[in-house]
Structure formats: structure tokens, C-alpha cells
Amino acid sequence: MIDESLTREYKRREFLQLLHAGAAVSLALPLHGAQTPVRLLRSGDTYELRTGKIDMGQGARTLLAQAAAEELGVPVSAIQVIMADTALVPDDGGTWASLTTPQTVPAVRQEIARQQGSTPRQPPEWRVLGQSTPNVLGRAIVTGAQVYAGDLRHENTLAGIVLRPSSLNARLTSVDAAAARKLPGVTVVHDNDFLAVAAATPHEARRAARLIRAEWTPAPDPPISELAAEWRKTAVAPVENNQTRYPPLVRKGDAAAALAAGERLLKTEYWLPFIAHAPLETRAAIAEWNEDRLTVHSGKQAPFLVRAEIAKALGIAETQVHVLSSMPGGGFGGKQHADVEIEAARLARSAGRPVRVHWSREEEFRWSYVRPAGLMEIETAARADGRITAWRHRNYNAGSPGLPPPYDFPNQSSEFWRTPAPFRQGSYRALASTANNFARESHIDERAAGFHQDPLHYRLAHITDERLRAVLLRGAGLFRWPGPGKACGLACTIEKDGRLAIFAETAPAGKGFRVTRLLMVADFGAALNPTNLKNQMMGGMIQGLGGALFEEWTPATRSLRAYRLPRFSDVPPIELELIDRREIPAAGAGEAPIVLVAPAIANAFFALTGERGRSLPLNR
């Protein structure tokens, strides 16, 4: 179970420290007051860069090596990046919120410049940054040498299996493990609702687990269909709070009064389902005790948060726990918390031997956490020429990231209403920004259609941000908007300081439709590694395609066959265009590209059918 208070406190501390340090704000601000989030050590001709960040495929290891190489004037190969080992690296929060680029890269550069008594090199002088340095892990990946947590094979290690109930909130009432305990080399742990076995091999552990008779009180999984109505009743209104990364209430003017007095009102409603991260690597951990000290090796995005959660669950001090994190085989926000680590540690404590636990796909679907579902309501008033005079956007449950609109509305209120969550929900790539952009970019399109205006020009009439206008206009040119004779749609946003626009084309296929072309233009400021950036853009878009078209998690989701992920045949031709602005500090881009796919496709679907897809997934 995720300990929410611990997570909130940990993320709050991280955010305030960052605010204080000024690292997220601008490269020009010095890092003083807070702990420097990186360390640099020299040994002979090579350097060791130590950071709490991890690489989960987004290219962080390469990018940080580039940053160090740039300032040190050495080749990238001279930099060894040590990541996410709590005994070696400073605690700088987790690898989340696309912070590595805007926070850690400047911190590396500042730290090196400080040690050299200089200032970071200016963009026109860059030799390494701005280049498509090949991923430093490439050779290990293509030869199978790259080690993920589930690949670790320590000497003398037992395999652990956790017994699970058939419903998510069931309680364990009785256990008969006598037969399993009789097997040689088998350890059974039963502690409150935790029931698990360890044996020499996974095969033997599974055999022992089958001999255990356990009874659970049935607790039916809550039905998802009733959530929207319940949320409207129970949701808690947001209060202004700007001391947080994602303020839950973003206001300007007086939206309520302007709506009350406004004309040409339109109110629409959108739904976004729960979805699973479904990283291809299911989570795994090895735990080993040495007297009262615990070492845990797993593959998570936030080693220090994981350490705190392990310590709390086991009733020991954080200083007694050492966490090492291998590269996760996909994270997407789904590997921030301790779960499999705690299970392995409890088994290892009883067995007196190291224990490895590696979740099955079914466990990954059922016992990790999911992206929150969201209900969004948008209500607007407009002038006769179409200009929006009042905007109210309410998000129930999904979250506050992505609430601020990129548009100039004189009166606006964007609100995140908290609701009780029936399932374990947590972070997900870009989190609620996908929900908020889906609602906002759909509603604005409905407005444009209502006024018989071109959706591109309608948006431009509400945008003053020059960089956002530029990506839209560049995209329109490349796409040949409005795609004469074709069913096309678009969406745009400002996400984590990046400017993005997506253009989508659809065509009828069978009983439904298919996406036949996608184009994205993005401006993330300086493109520090263009090839890697495009890999992230592509990956985000394809993951977004899954959420837009097929993905929907329910408590009954247990297998990959039952959970439709994007495949080769789903991917249309995708064009990517980067606007590289060297003079502007680079924004993180691991998350932003996912957020516009659903609305761009929903808008194209409207152009195709005249129907609005206000509920995801569109191809249900």
C-alpha cells in the first residue's frame, strides 16, 4: 500500500528545497543554500558523477555525462555516471516531473564551473551539448548485457512468492501452511495480511505456495461506473496554494461572475479511465540482511523515497537501509514506491538468506498502482465573434498538473477537486496533464466548431505566447493544415515550459477508424541531445496513442492479452519537428509529448464522423 503522507511530505520537501535552490528556475541563479544535488569526483583521467537520478530509457545517463563532459572539456567516455545508490549519491528527490533536464543538468554544470572557478559554457561555445551523443548504454542493450533488477542472480539467494487474494481489499482470515513448511528449504511468512513463501528456485516456491490454504474475507472491488456520480457528491474544492509544484487552483479575473453574466454558454464533460503503466519489465527486488542492516537492490525511480518507505514498513531507521537501483525496464511514473522491496525484505528476514521477488504480469497489473481516472467539466461563455470571456475547468480526481491553460481568457478558474480514491493511484508519465489537456483541447475545438471557425485560427486568436504560436504555425505548414479532403484535428499546449502542437489525420477502418498520420512540433528550448529528444517525443506519442485508443484498466485486468497496448501495426507514420532555441534553458521532454495525442485524435475523429469522443479510450 502506498503511504501517501510519507510521499506527500517527501515530494514537498524536495520541491521546497528546489525552490530555495533556484535550480529549476534558471541557469543564471546560483545554487546556494540547498544541498547540491550532484557530486563530482576525479580519479586520474576519468570522472565520477554521482546523482540520485536514474535512467529508465529516457537517456538521463547520457545527457548528464554530456553536461559534465561539456564543462570539463573531456570526452563523454571519460565520465562515469553513478546513479541511484543511496550509499553513494546525494538525495535529490526522484526521477520524476521531467526534472533531470531543467534541474540536474544545470546543477552538474554549475557544480563543475564552481569547482573550476568559472561559469558554465555559453550555448555558442558548446561542443558536446546540443549534439546527438549516442546513448552510452547502447552496446549493453543490444548485446543483452544490460542488467535489470530481475536479472540479478546473487549467490545463495532464495526465490520468494507472495500469496494474493482474489479481490484488492480482502483481509486474510486463516492460514494453513503446515504442508508447505514441511518441504525442505521452504520458509513461510505470515504476518497480518502478508503471506509469502521462499524456496531455492521460483519453481519450488510456486509449488510450496500451492500447498498453502489461505482464506480471505471477500471485499468486492468497487465498480468504476459509479465513480463519476460519487465524485461530484464527495469532492473537496481546492484552495489556493502556490507553494507546490502543481497548484490545484489557477485563477484570473472572476470566472463565476463572468459565467453568470456571460452569453453563449457551453458546458461539456469528459472522462479518462484508469490506466496501467505496464512497463515491459515487471518489478523485482533482492533483499539481504546483514545483522540489522538491510541492502535492497531493485529498479525504481526514487531510491530515497523507496528507502524511507522500506524503513517505515519494517520499523527500522533509514540509515539501516541501503537501496541500489538498476535501470528499470520502463518506469513511466509507475516505479516510484517500495512494494516488492518490502516483500523481499520481510521474507529475507525470516529466511536468514537473501531473497529475490519478481512480480508476475498479473501482480504488476493488480498490485502496483494505476494512473488516476478523471472526470472533467468545462464551462465557458463567449462573445458573438467566438472569443471566450469566461472559462471554468474542473477536474475531479485526476490531479492538478496541466491545469493552467495556454490561452488568454480574461476570466478563468482551473480547479482540481480532491476525491477519495477507490484504488491505489499514483504518478504516471505527465500525470493529470493528459486528462486536463484532453478536456481543454476538446472543449476549445467544440467551441471553434460551434462558431464555424477553423480550429487553428480559433486557437491562435486566444494565444499570445510567441513560442506556442510558432510551433502551431510551423506544424500547420508541415502538415498542410487543414489537410484538404481529410479528417484532421490538432491540439496544442504549454507543458513544463515546453511548447507543443500535434496534428492528427484519421480515416475510416472497418467499423471504426484509424489514425493515419501524426505530426508533432515541439520547442523545448535548447535541444541538448536532438536524437534522444526525438526518441522521447516518439515514445511519448506512441504511449499516448495507447491511452487515446485502447487502454483502460479495471480491477479485473490481469494479463497483457486483456490489456491492449500499442503494437507495430497501430503506429501510423509519425513526423517530428524540433524548434531548437539554444538561448533558452532546456525544458524536460520525457512527459510532455504524451499529453496531446488523445485530444488531437478526438478532434480528428470529430472531423471524420461529426461525433465527439468525450470519453477515453476512443476505440473502446
Next chain:
Amino acid sequence: MAVIELTVNGRKQRTDAPPGLMLLDLLRDSLGLTGAKPGCGEGACGACTVLLDGRPVKSCITPAASARGKTVVTIEGLAPEGGLHPVQQAFLETEAYQCGYCTPGMILAAAALLDRTPRPADAAIRQALEGHICRCGSYPRIVEAVRLAAREARRD
């Protein structure tokens, strides 16, 4: 307990295989070859793909016993020690991966495809790899990598 003999990456192996053991577990747990990855355990993702007598199989649903007397190639043995197979080289050049977890399975399936079909059309590449999931969404670059490998192989 049954003992199986098979050839893995050119080496004869003799190992215990309890009934019901899958080839993937034999490779990872008995032989320590972890290049083939578990992703779903039901043949639905392709991460565990290895070559069995030259044909790609999903080792998570292939009983170890069915590999008796046969030849298995895993990602660790696709190219001679220290070298790269043209498909590996092409993946490297196009950076056709992000987390890399799907990569060994993709590379082995692509190598088998090029063995059978040296000049695959893009549609044939996609079709051969359709059962493989890349959750990171590297699909377009993977198609590009296989195309590049085919071109390079023809040049040699």
C-alpha cells in the same frame, strides 16, 4: 528429475529440468543467461524470444523439454564474443530502443526474419514483429533498424 541436453549459443549443456519448467526459466535460472526477458509469461509480448533451431520462439511458453537435443541461440550468443550481428549494429546506429527491455527479443526475431527474407518490405517487418511489445514506443526506429540491417547485409 529429468535431465535435458541441448546446445545453447554453441555450447553443449546438460541440466535438470523439473516437469513444467519453461525454456525461459531454464535459460535464466539454470544457465544464468538473462538476455531473454520475462514480460508476460503468456506469449503476448515477445520479450523472451530466443531462436530454437533458428526459428524465433517465445521461451516463456516453450517447455524446456521440447528443446531437448536442439540448438538455442540467445542474444548473448547471436554474434561471436566481442562482435555484433548486423541487426545489433543497426539497432545501435538507429538507437532503436529506450529502456532496452524489449530489444533482445526484437533483435532475435528480426535476425530470423532476415535469414528467411533478406529484403523484407516494411509491412513484412511489422508483421514479423507484431507479437512484440515495445512499451517505450520505439517501433518506428525498430522498423528503420531492420531496414538498415537488410541493406547493410546486402552490401557485404
